[in-house]
Amino acid sequence: MTRTVLVAGAHGQVGQHVTELLAERDGTARAMVRDPDQTDEVEALGGDPVVADLTEDVADAVEGCDAIIFAAGSGGEDVYGVDRDGAINLIDAAEAAGVDRFVMLSSMGADDPVSGPDALEDYLTAKAEADEYLRQSGLDETIVRPGELTNDSGTGTVEVGDDIGLDAGDIPREDVARTLVVALEHDELIGETFELLSGDEPIDEALATIAPN
Structure with missing residues (x-):
């Protein structure tokens, strides 16, 4: 079934991959960007710019969308304004518009921000508060928490878990994007939060191990 997916942060490094993957899967990626000068770039990826x-x-x-993938980020410049409050704003808009499905790009370490590096504490706190707000909303949520992101080419294989450890490894942004898109397609992942790193298991198979039987 073709559906319209709003990609928040479509011009970001993960968001561009998400937009392109959705287009390849014959979905409609409504590519949300803040800067009008970015519309041509996301349109070239197959997105419908907004x-x-x-x-x-x-x-x-949000109006007319069937689902949302939140891949936006402040780049450390305004973590509470974008990573927390921006996410909350979009969650509220989704509820008001009747958009039920919401996949959140979070971060490994958001379950315990004070235990991470000092430089990341505010960012992880912002992510944690946005994640909790999403859980308490009425939306069908999935929260994906990758480790350190790289620009390496994706491998299509990952490791998932609920307590991998903040310094256990990294993962290409392309594989994170593919995981977000695949997670959106699996209703059995509604209500699930999981950590994500590069690994040896194909993404579909790895995600199948998360949801309870």
């Missing part, structure tokens, strides 16, 4: 700012009204961007 200009909206997570810190402002996003109702028009």
Whole structure:
């Protein structure tokens, strides 16, 4: 079934991969960007551009969508304004518009921000609070928490778990994006939060081990 998926942060490094993957799977990727100058780039990836700012009204961007993948990030410049409050703003807009399915790109370490590096504490705290807000919402959520991101080519194989450890490894952004898209397609992952690193198991098979039988 073809559905319209809003990609928040479509011009970001993970978001570009997500947009392209959705287009390849014959879905409609509504590619949300803040800067109008970025619309041509996401359109070239197969996305349907929409200009909206997570810190402002996003109702028009959400309207008519069937699902949302949150791949936006502040790049460390405004973690509470974008990574937390921007996510919360989009969650509220999704509920108001009747968009049930929401896949969140979070971060490994968000379960215990104070135990991570000092430089990441605010970021992980922002992610943790956004994740918890999503869990408490009425949406059908899946929360994906990758480790350190790289720009290596994706392998299509990963490791998943619920307590891997913040310094246990890394993962290409391309594989994170593919995991977000695959997770969206599996309703059995609704309500699940999992950590993600590069590994030896194909993504579909790895995700099949998460949900309870």
